[in-house]
Amino acid sequence: MENNLSQFFFSGIATGAIYALIALGFCIIENSTKIVNFAQGDFLTLGGMFMFTLLHALHVPLILAVLLAIGATALVGVAMERFTIRPARSKETVILVFITIGASIFIRGAIKILWGKSPKSLPYFSGDNPVGILGARILPQSLWIVAVTILVFLILNYFYRNTRYGKAMRAVAYDRRAAALLGINVEKMVMLSFALAGGMGAIAGVLIIPITTMTFDMGVVLGLKGFAAAVLGGYGNVMGAVVGGLLLGVMESLGAGLVSSTFKDVIAFVILLLVLFIRPRGILGRGEGERV
Amino acid sequence: MKKLLLVLVFLGLVIQPALAENKTPVKKEPIKIGAFFALSGPAAFIGTPTKLVAQMAVDQINKEGGINGRPIQLVFGDTEGDPTKAVAIAKKFIYVDKVVAIIGPTRTGTGMAVKRLVEQAHVPTIMTVGGDPVIMGGKFGSYKYVFKTPQRSSTAVKRIYMYLQKKGIKKIALLTSSDGFGRDGRRWLTKLAPQYGLEIVAQESFNPRDTDMTTQLSNIRTKGPQAIVCWTIGPAGSIVAKNVKQLGIKVPLVQCHGLPGPKYVELAGDAANGNIMPSTKLMAWQQLPDKDPQKPVIARFVHLYNDVYHYNKDFPINTHSGYAWDALMILSGALNKAGPDREKLRDAIEETKGYVGISGIYNITPQDHNGLGVDSMIIVKVVNGQWKLEDY
Structure with a gap:
């Protein structure tokens, strides 16, 4: 049982890291525009599909393929901002959120036409010999995901706290007008955040395709889980995204392992709801201190 | 400009039915x-x-x-x-x-x-x-x-159980998806097992969109079955195969009749090797004995396809x-x-x-x-x- 418990835990961490990566993507858009970007999951699918084409059809070396897939998806993010969000010229959050839903459906349709409907898979980055940790067997690919999640978290944390661009983005999210008055190029910042979010989605897609396989509508389910993770941790909080993702993954796995695999999703979401009843802002979420 | 358009529309109206009539020669109603x-x-x-x-x-x-x-x-x-x-x-x-x-x-x-x-x-x-x-x-x-x-699912279940019985297997574990197809499989798997002298030692399920089933498989491993029967279609089946390999489970993995196809091998990669499943004869038709009446029928179909x-x-x-x-x-x-x-x-x-x-x-x-x-x-x-x- 000892052995199993540790397997449950580490399987949960491995899945949770995927959720965390997606949750971080949601965070980036929130931190510059205060909107929920429902196309985030589709950025993930797109990144995975680019990776598939680069690696499988064009035989590009792994590292280069990863970078190109991230770059290409970031460009799609930019295009989405430029052609859907910006022309709307709306400050209404609801309208912008609906636009992202439209963009999500559009991207999914495009993926279906370009890459077809059948699932895709790729080999693991560094073999399939599982690594033993405290009696649990974990794929090297999962270690990659956990490592990248931590790395991305550290970089984002530094970016938002210590760099001019990062601070400018947060300023834009807080008050567009004031930010513009201070000489911040608001449109550029929003566009940059969409590029970052696209890139983030692609990182997740590129890393998970060997584990989960990729279908054109993969982004829907994983996007929802990532969104739940972001809410659980405190929406818009970088640390919260990571904590929320890992927690959701571990809860699902422990629920399935110890209670019943039939009610796996139910258990995870009941806990999610309970947490939100007690702390509506999420575990690490801070309230918006509105000054009157 | 307007006149030109009108002319074009008129031409379209006249020509299109004419063309359509040309395309379909006099035929009986379909x-x-x-x-x-x-x-x-x-x-x-x-x-x-x-x-x-x-x-x-x-x-x-x-x-x-x-x-x-x-x-x-x-x-x-x-x-x-x-x-x-x-x-x-x-x-x-x-x-x-x-x-x-x-x-x-x-x-x-x-x-x-x-x-x-x-x-x-x-x-x-x-x-x-x-x-x-x-x-x-x-x-x-x-x-x-x-x-x-x-x-029928029950036919596939019987075919699997016949095979397992032949191999002298007594204890099996079930891993089924939570959708309609998986539940149907589970119903028959549990119902028919006693007829073939099989004991079900573990029953686990998963959501067909899940990306990791190691948790369920760990629980199955603890119960020590001689074979694992999995019931799902789509990519989830190949993820189960990969997870079985990841956990180092050595007993055979039996998949349902919905999975045989090149896609399964493509998605599961190495982990597919050794997997067993019931299938239509289409999947291995060249290996059928020549006396099988289906062989020529399948050959024609494969040729056309x-x-x-x-x-x-x-x-x-x-x-x-x-x-x-x-x-x-x-x-x-x-x-x-x-x-x-x-x-x-x-x-x-x-x-x-x-x-x-x-x-x-x-x-x-x-x-x-x-x-x-x-x-x-x-x-x-x-x-x-x-x-x-x-x-x-």
Whole structure:
């Protein structure tokens, strides 16, 4: 049982890291525009599909393929901002959120036409010999995901706290007008955040395709889980995204392992709801201190 | 400018009907058959090739003179795997297109949603769904007008259990998906196990969209089964195979009859090797003994599919490929006998005996609206990424 418990835990961490990566993507858009970007999951699918084409059809070396897939998806993010969000010229959050839903459906349709409907898979980055940790067997690919999640978290944390661009983005999210008055190029910042979010989605897609396989509508389910993770941790909080993702993954796995695999999703979401009843802002979420 | 437009519109009006008339030489009125599959949504990778095969079968039937000189015309629809959409399309088929019969849909859930409607409207329907309830009575409603060409889940379960019994296996674990198909499999797996002297030591389930099943497999491992039987379709099956390998579980993994196909090996990679599954003879037809009556039929189908229509480029042949073909051939056989009258057609389908198809030899009876027995299935095993005939 000892052995199993540790397997449950580490399987949960491995899945949770995927959720965390997606949750971080949601965070980036929130931190510059205060909107929920429902196309985030589709950025993930797109990144995975680019990776598939680069690696499988064009035989590009792994590292280069990863970078190109991230770059290409970031460009799609930019295009989405430029052609859907910006022309709307709306400050209404609801309208912008609906636009992202439209963009999500559009991207999914495009993926279906370009890459077809059948699932895709790729080999693991560094073999399939599982690594033993405290009696649990974990794929090297999962270690990659956990490592990248931590790395991305550290970089984002530094970016938002210590760099001019990062601070400018947060300023834009807080008050567009004031930010513009201070000489911040608001449109550029929003566009940059969409590029970052696209890139983030692609990182997740590129890393998970060997584990989960990729279908054109993969982004829907994983996007929802990532969104739940972001809410659980405190929406818009970088640390919260990571904590929320890992927690959701571990809860699902422990629920399935110890209670019943039939009610796996139910258990995870009941806990999610309970947490939100007690702390509506999420575990690490801070309230918006509105000054009157 | 306006004048030019007017002229163009006028020309269009005159020329188009003329062209259309040229295209279709004087022919007898076609017999309309509704054909709806999951052309998008999660089961699209099964539904789309099914549609292609249906068209291919109709082309063959029409080339050979159709039904007493009348060609068959398919009216297509996309269920998206969604029961509500499936019902809407079935209504359109019945009341707008006034089809004689229907083939499809793809998923068990959509099949169940449509079942009541076609029963009420008395429209013979040959489904290509995996689950059994569509042709089960009692609490599942009547099934007078509903038939299905894929083997029953129970047939596949029996075939697996026969094989396991032969191998001297006594203790098995079940890992089934939580959707309609998985639950149907689980129902039969638990019900039939005692008849084959099998004890189920563990039962776990997962969501078909899950990305990791190591938790469930860890619990299964603790109970020490001699084989694991997994019941799901789609990418989840290959994830289970990968997870089994990851955890170093050595007992054989048996998958259901929905998975045999090149895609499974492609997605599961190395982890597919050694996996066992029940399959139609299509998956290892070249390895069949020459006396098998299905062999030449399958050979012709494979030739058409790969060499004439080149469907294999996008959709390499898998275990599902023949179901739509069989559905249309059974239908055209019955149409030849009974003509395009819905009631007579239904009776004729029910009287189909000894039709040698791709998926088996069909003997349909009033009780059995599938008509395939355990002998229509073989057990295949993945060896070095190839499908090997394991048990005939």
